[in-house]
Amino acid sequence: MSAGTGNGAAGLNIALSKGRILEESLPLLARAGVVPVENPLQSRKLVIDTNLPGVQITIIRAADVPTYVQFGAADLGIAGRDVLMEYEGDGLYELLDLRIARCRLMVAEPAGLAARDDPKAWTRVRVATKYVNITRRHFAAKGIQTDLIKLYGSMELAPLVGLSERIVDLVDTGNTLKANGLVEVERIADISAWLVANKASMKMKHVPLKALVDRLARAVGSNA
Ligand code: PRT
């Protein structure tokens, strides 16, 4: 399926994920004039109408947002740049940096190791991460081989239990790393949430979609 069928011929469906993205997207959507009729932070509904006729939001797992949008199950989506970089599909447009849910994707390791380590001397590293594609690409570009251990969360635990000394994970305040005796050694990317769109929806629902994107762009600007 490649056509945008997210919400019928005229409607627009926006895929959002619970957690950080939802918490920071709701105020932004509100400034853009889009208000869910039920509070998605409390509701168990997965598809929620909004005050705008034909505009619905769908609540899914963060890592599923690019898939929903690529295959037209949603016309628009809000996803972290980390999720988009890790996703290997190519059927979606990255329209707008929403400048929310900001953090950075970092290589980290135990403070004791960092004190005597030189990242410039690395030729092969063992890394535990949720971001195996990004990590492989990042190190390959520098000619460094990687032994990757795929985890689905709590990467900070890996060095403590001897899975791997190095991890690749998101860092915001740095408190989680610090609490686990880890320090940042290399920045891979600055991260924020982006608005993405299904390619077919961009053509077939151009007028309503563009109107919504313009509202969001103004809302982002007004928050600058
Ligand atoms: O819950 P689910 O498994 O479905 O997905 P998820 O856990 O990825 O969702 P969620 O809501 O936790 O995160 C969604 C998105 O928020 C991520 O994809 C990022 O784009 C963005 N984001 C921004 C963050 C952070 N900041 C962040 N700090 N996501 C996670 N963290 C974690 C990080 O992994 C680490 O464990 O917070 C911890 C570090 O925070 P500090 O402040 O201690 O440095």
Ligand code: MG
């Ligand atoms: Mg989570």
